[in-house]
Amino acid sequence: xxxxxxxxxxxxxxxxxxxxxxxxxxxxxxxxxxxxxxxxxxxxxxxxxxxxxxxxxxxxxxxxxxxxxxxxxxxxxxxxxxxxxxxxxxxxxxxxxxxxxxxxxxxxxxxxxxxxxxxxxxxxxxxxxxxxxxxxxxxxxxxxxxxxxxxxxxxxxxxxxxxxxxxxxxxxxxxxxxxxxxxxxxxxxxxxxxxxxxxxxxxxxxxxxxxxxxxxxxxxxxxxxxxxxxxxxxxxxxxxxxxxxxxxxxxxxxxxxxxxxxxxxxxxxxxxxxxxxxxxxxxxxxxxxxxxxxxxxxxxxxxxxxxxxxxxxxxxxxxxxxxxxxxxxxx
Numbered sequence: 623x624x625x626x627x628x629x630x631x632x633x634x635x636x637x638x639x640x641x642x643x644x645x646x647x648x649x650x651x652x653x654x655x656x657x658x659x660x661x662x663x664x665x666x667x668x669x670x671x672x673x674x675x676x677x678x679x680x681x682x683x684x685x686x687x688x689x690x691x692x693x694x695x696x697x698x699x700x701x702x703x704x705x706x707x708x709x710x711x712x713x714x715x716x717x718x719x720x721x722x723x724x725x726x727x728x729x730x731x732x733x734x735x736x737x738x739x740x741x742x743x744x745x746x747x748x749x750x751x752x753x754x755x756x757x758x759x760x761x762x763x764x765x766x767x768x769x770x771x772x773x774x775x776x777x778x779x780x781x782x783x784x785x786x787x788x789x790x791x792x793x794x795x796x797x798x799x800x801x802x803x804x805x806x807x808x809x810x811x812x813x814x815x816x817x818x819x820x821x822x823x824x825x826x827x828x829x830x831x832x833x834x835x836x837x838x839x840x841x842x843x844x845x846x847x848x849x850x851x852x853x854x855x856x857x858x859x860x861x862x863x864x865x866x867x868x869x870x871x872x873x874x875x876x877x878x879x880x881x882x883x884x885x886x887x888x889x890x891x892x893x894x895x896x897x898x899x900x901x902x903x904x905x906x907x908x909x910x911x912x913x914x915x916x917x918x919x920x921x922x923x924x925x926x927x928x929x930x931x932x933x934x935x936x937x938x939x940x941x942x943x944x945x946x947x948x949x950x951x952x953x
Contacts, residue, residue: 629822636816637842640677643808644846648673650801653793675873677843680813682878685831686885690821694882695749695890696835697843698874699898703836704844705867705874706905707936709851713863714929717855721864721913721922729868730910732767736760737906740875741899744890754883761876816842832891836898837943864913864924871906901939905932 651669660669678701682694713719721727739760743753816839824834847870854863882888913922 625822626826629819629826632815632819633823633838633842634819636812636814636819637839637845639808639812640680640816640843641845641849643805643812644673644676645805646801647676647805647809648846649793650798650803650805654795654798654802657793657795657798672873672877673846675870675877676809677813677846678874678878679881680809681816681839681843682881683885684810684813684817685821685835686882688817688821689886690817690831691749691882691886691888692831692891693817693820693824693835693839694878695888695894696832696837696898697839698878698882699894699902700836700840701844701878702871702874702902703898703905703939704840704936705847705870706902706909707932707939708841709844709848710864710867710909710924711929711932711936712848713851713855714924715926715933716852717858717860718926718929719855719860719863719924721924722861727914729865729872730906730913732764733868733871734903734906734910736764736872736875737899737903740879741895741903744895744899747890747892747895748887749879749883749890750887751884754880754885754887757876757880758884761873761880764872764876830891832894833943837940841940901935905935 648669651673652665655665655669678697681697685691685693685697710719740757743749743756820834820839821831823838824831847866850866851863854860854866909924911922912924912928
């Protein structure tokens with residue numbers, strides 16, 4: 623039993639440091655990029671999105687290197703479900719989210735296409751090295767597309783205006799480098815600690831790495847997105863609140879799954895294809911319809927009742943997973 627306590631302590635402390643170090647990493651990267659003259663939109667849609675997905679990426683890499691690729695798959699898909707159902711659900715309950723950004727209206731369909739392509743790659747029940755490389759190539763393509771978008775988007779896009787207010791201004795390069803390097807080092811250490819604790823818990827209860835990745839790890843690594851979206855909503859920066867989730871979801875599918883497949887090809891649990899991936903796609907389509915909007919004003923609204931519905935879906939999904947976990951541990 624004492625060993626189990628150490629696993630839980632490692633998991634909790636790993637998640638705590640992971641979230642804190644991700645903030646340092648994002649602040650340092652954004653501050654350094656701004657000091658080097660990188661545009662606001664590129665910083666917001668690439669560096670900030672990359673930073674909020676850094677916990678998932680590092681956990682994926684560590685898990686794959688240690689032979690626990692199921693944990694990486696569960697973390698990627700579980701984090702996306704948590705982003706859409708938990709993060710936006712809680713955020714919309716705090717303040718209904720009005721989406722004006724043309725940038726987001728273009729990124730939502732892209733997110734759906736990426737998810738469908740990923741599902742097609744996994745449909746044979748295998749995340750191969752070729753699949754991983756294709757997904758990583760897709761990530762590069764998305765970054766290039768984002769840079770093109772930054773150069774051609776209207777300066778009146780509300781997402782750009784909101785991002786400009788959020789990115790650190792006039793940060794000394796020395797401070798930016800320190801935050802960047804120390805944040806990355808702590809991300810690596812906390813990821814190893816988290817994976818050790820998560821795998822230990824999975825082995826102790828006799829459940830798969832996938833289930834642990836979809837539940838505890840996915841919720842924990844989605845905390846940066848939750849904090850960022852709630853803070854943005856409280857500041858009335860609704861496009862950022864939604865944009866954080868869309869950008870993170872893109873990176874989770876392309877980078878997190880791509881890293882896992884490239885490092886350690888693995889079989890995909892059938893439950894991923896008939897339970898987890900379909901739910902992720904349904905949530906994505908529902909959010910796109912909400913954000914697209916059909917009002918005469920030309921914008922979408924994620925209302926409080928929708929936020930409550932999203933949260934209930936997430937709680938129901940997590941409850942079913944924990945019941946699976948409890949059932950296997952009892953057996």
